[in-house]
Amino acid sequence: MRSRRRNVGGDNRKTRQEPFVTEQVGYAAAAARRRDIPEASVARLPVYLRALSRLPETGHVTVSSEDLARAAGVNSAKVRKDLSHLGSYGTRGVGYDVDDLVRHISNTLGLTQRWSVVIVGVGNLGHALAGYGGFASRGFRIAGLVDADAARIGERVAGITVQSIAELAAVVRDGGASIGVIATPAGAAQDVCDQLVAAGVTSILNFAPAVLQVPDGVDVRKVDLALELQILSFHEHRKSGIAVVEAEGAAS
Amino acid sequence: MRSRRRNVGGDNRKTRQEPFVTEQVGYAAAAARRRDIPEASVARLPVYLRALSRLPETGHVTVSSEDLARAAGVNSAKVRKDLSHLGSYGTRGVGYDVDDLVRHISNTLGLTQRWSVVIVGVGNLGHALAGYGGFASRGFRIAGLVDADAARIGERVAGITVQSIAELAAVVRDGGASIGVIATPAGAAQDVCDQLVAAGVTSILNFAPAVLQVPDGVDVRKVDLALELQILSFHEHRKSGIAVVEAEGAAS
DNA sequence: GCTTGTGAAACCGTTCACAGCG
DNA sequence: CGCTGTGAACGGTTTCACAAGC
Numbered sequence: 001m002r003s004r005r006r007n008v009g010g011d012n013r014k015t016r017q018e019p020f021v022t023e024q025v026g027y028a029a030a031a032a033r034r035r036d037i038p039e040a041s042v043a044r045l046p047v048y049l050r051a052l053s054r055l056p057e058t059g060h061v062t063v064s065s066e067d068l069a070r071a072a073g074v075n076s077a078k079v080r081k082d083l084s085h086l087g088s089y090g091t092r093g094v095g096y097d098v099d100d101l102v103r104h105i106s107n108t109l110g111l112t113q114r115w116s117v118v119i120v121g122v123g124n125l126g127h128a129l130a131g132y133g134g135f136a137s138r139g140f141r142i143a144g145l146v147d148a149d150a151a152r153i154g155e156r157v158a159g160i161t162v163q164s165i166a167e168l169a170a171v172v173r174d175g176g177a178s179i180g181v182i183a184t185p186a187g188a189a190q191d192v193c194d195q196l197v198a199a200g201v202t203s204i205l206n207f208a209p210a211v212l213q214v215p216d217g218v219d220v221r222k223v224d225l226a227l228e229l230q231i232l233s234f235h236e237h238r239k240s241g242i243a244v245v246e247a248e249g250a251a252s
Numbered sequence: 253m254r255s256r257r258r259n260v261g262g263d264n265r266k267t268r269q270e271p272f273v274t275e276q277v278g279y280a281a282a283a284a285r286r287r288d289i290p291e292a293s294v295a296r297l298p299v300y301l302r303a304l305s306r307l308p309e310t311g312h313v314t315v316s317s318e319d320l321a322r323a324a325g326v327n328s329a330k331v332r333k334d335l336s337h338l339g340s341y342g343t344r345g346v347g348y349d350v351d352d353l354v355r356h357i358s359n360t361l362g363l364t365q366r367w368s369v370v371i372v373g374v375g376n377l378g379h380a381l382a383g384y385g386g387f388a389s390r391g392f393r394i395a396g397l398v399d400a401d402a403a404r405i406g407e408r409v410a411g412i413t414v415q416s417i418a419e420l421a422a423v424v425r426d427g428g429a430s431i432g433v434i435a436t437p438a439g440a441a442q443d444v445c446d447q448l449v450a451a452g453v454t455s456i457l458n459f460a461p462a463v464l465q466v467p468d469g470v471d472v473r474k475v476d477l478a479l480e481l482q483i484l485s486f487h488e489h490r491k492s493g494i495a496v497v498e499a500e501g502a503a504s
Numbered sequence: 505g506c507t508t509g510t511g512a513a514a515c516c517g518t519t520c521a522c523a524g525c526g
Numbered sequence: 527c528g529c530t531g532t533g534a535a536c537g538g539t540t541t542c543a544c545a546a547g548c
Contacts, residue, residue, distance in 0.1 A: 038516075038517070039516095039517095040516085040517060040518090041517090042483055042486050043479070043483055045482070045486075046476075046478065046479045046482040046483070047463070047479065049482075050461060051463070064528090064529065064530090065529075065530070066529085071463070072463060073463035073464075073465075075518085075519075076529095077518075077519055077520075077521095078517095078518070078519080080529090080530060080531060080532085081517090081518080081519090081531085081532080083530090083531090084530085084531055084532075088530080088531070090529080090530050090531080091525095091526065091529080091530075092524075092525045092526045092528075092529050092530045092531080093525075093526045093527075093528045093529050093530080094526070094528080094529070094530090095528095095529065095530080096530090108486065108489075109482050109483075109485050109486045109489065110485045110486055110488060110489025110490075110492075111482065111485055113489070115481075115484075115485055115488060117481070124379065124380040124383040124384065125380045125384070127376065127379075127380065128376040128377045128379065128380035129477070131376045132376065132377070132477060134461065134477055134478035134481075135477075135478075135481070137478075138478050138481065138482065140481055140485075178488050179481070179484055179485075179488065202488065202491060203484040203487055203488050204484075205480055205481065205484060209302060209386065211299070211303070211323070211324060211325035212325075213325075217491070219484060219487045219488075221480050221483060221484060223475055223477070223480060224298075225381070225384060225386055225387075225475070226298065226386035226387075226389075226390050227295070227298040227299065228457055228473050228475060229367075229369070229386075229387070229390065229392055229431070229457065230297070230298040230301075230361050230363065230390065231294055231295055231298070231361075231473060232367075232431055232455040232456075232457060232471060232473060233361050233362045233363055233367055233392075233431075234294050234297075234360065234361045234362055235455055235471045236362060236367060236430050236431065236454065236455050236471075237360075237361065237362025237365070238362075239454060239469070240362075290538070290539070291538090292538080292539060292540090293539090316506090316507065316508090317507075317508070318507085327540085327541080328507095329540075329541055329542075329543095330539090330540070330541085332507090332508060332509060332510085333509085333510080333539090333540080333541095335508090335509090336508085336509055336510075340508080340509070342507075342508050342509080343507080343508075343547090343548060344506080344507050344508045344509080344546070344547045344548050345505075345506045345507050345508080345547075345548045346506080346507070346508085346548070347506095347507065347508080348508090
């Protein structure tokens with residue numbers, strides 16, 4: 001079993017299967033079709049899903065790319081391109097069937113199965129994450145909370161008892177966790193990351209302001225609050241700079 | 253020098269001024285030069301800054317693009333391209349002066365001035381944000397915490413007294429806040445956003461799982477936990493799909 | 505020598521515009 | 527007719543490769 005497999009070129013176009021495939025033996029074919037969805041599209045699918053989830057309440061059975069685009073804050077060409085990567089599930093002249101689309105996007109994102117998540121670090125942020133409703137509501141299960149601080153072990157957070165980081169491998173194994181969330185200080189992040197990977201976690205969501213090294217086959221996404229603020233700072237600064245330039249331009 | 257198109261990558265902003273490339277000395281020229289740094293580069297500058305901040309401790313006075321690239325988790329060509337947007341501050345055959353680079357990046361990002369931030373919503377996440385050290389340590393000041401829940405008003409969080417959302421405009425004005433952080437439930441986000449904009453906030457960091465509409469000139473960045481998890485879910489799903497495909501390939 | 509700075513090429517994502525089809 | 531699906535054009539980003547210069 002080779003583990004290295006990134007960025008596979010769309011070499012083999014499998015036969016366009018019939019539209020009804022759900023979770024049958026068409027699994028492999030579905031996986032093959034799913035193979036080369038651009039990352040940028042993948043990142044928008046959850047947004048579409050959220051927008052779609054509010055549509056049935058308003059009595060909509062179908063939705064046009066135009067309407068969905070408005071609800072998702074993008075343009076309609078993008079919606080159509082993105083959805084075309086999942087296959088042709090729209091009806092020309094009509095739009096997309098809402099339920100159908102929800103099902104296909106959910107399938108594509110792998111949300112039909114329940115993923116287990118282990119959260120490392122139960123400080124301010126770890127607490128907030130453990131209590132975050134979006135975890136449970138979108139089918140993610142918290143397999144465990146671990147922390148390096150002995151004083152925190154045994155504490156109950158969001159109904160879960162905090163365990164020692166020494167138990168990490170056991171928590172991952174017993175809870176079947178494949179996703180790890182790092183909510184530790186930056187200094188501990190790489191070490192925690194290594195432990196997560198060693199325990200078998202293959203996807204990591206990193207909240208620590210640190211660059212993580214991981215082996216091939218492990219996906220990392222980062223969320224960095226200070227970075228976001230600094231980017232906004234740049235734009236604020238630029239805006240005030242432009243104001244100066246415009247004032248000088250007007251004065252001359 | 254080259255005259256780029258005035259296409260500043262962001263999502264929303266108007267600023268319909270002509271190219272007007274001034275090579276004058278001083279603030280206006282600096283602002284003009286700063287005008288067209290690609291968004292992708294801007295997003296990496298904070299990462300470089302963080303990597304650089306740990307270098308003096310190890311006795312480094314200069315740093316090569318190669319070393320900085322390693323510390324930042326990117327490649328050296330990218331580092332050089334990015335830094336070239338700030339001007340030519342490196343020395344061929346030697347590298348970049350660390351202090352110099354920190355100063356130039358900080359200037360570019362507007363981190364030489366202290367920005368004030370107002371946080372709306374003091375739930376789990378709001379608490380975590382208020383207590384987050386990265387705010388203060390990178391020169392951001394919390395101008396105030398506001399919440400719509402009457403039961404929370406008066407509560408002290410991270411040394412700051414929570415005020416009513418009715419006071420938002422006053423908090424923004426008195427605190428000189430130009431950045432707003434939305435940490436409310438999704439349903440309240442657009443309303444809060446409108447209030448922030450009305451109060452004069454021109455940059456928003458949105459943690460609520462909602463698409464925000466803002467007028468031109470206001471920058472929005474979003475941080476979406478559920479979305480990040482769903483993207484990881486996709487990759488987990490894809491990996492297991494590939495495992496299935498490979499197993500079937502081996503079996504046939 | 506070594507490392508920066510930068511055109512040029514390759515790549516990727518977005519937008520346009522219209523053919524195709526219900 | 528209306529809307530999807532998509533080839534083609536476009537624009538931004540990354541990577542390459544090497545000339546410039548300490």
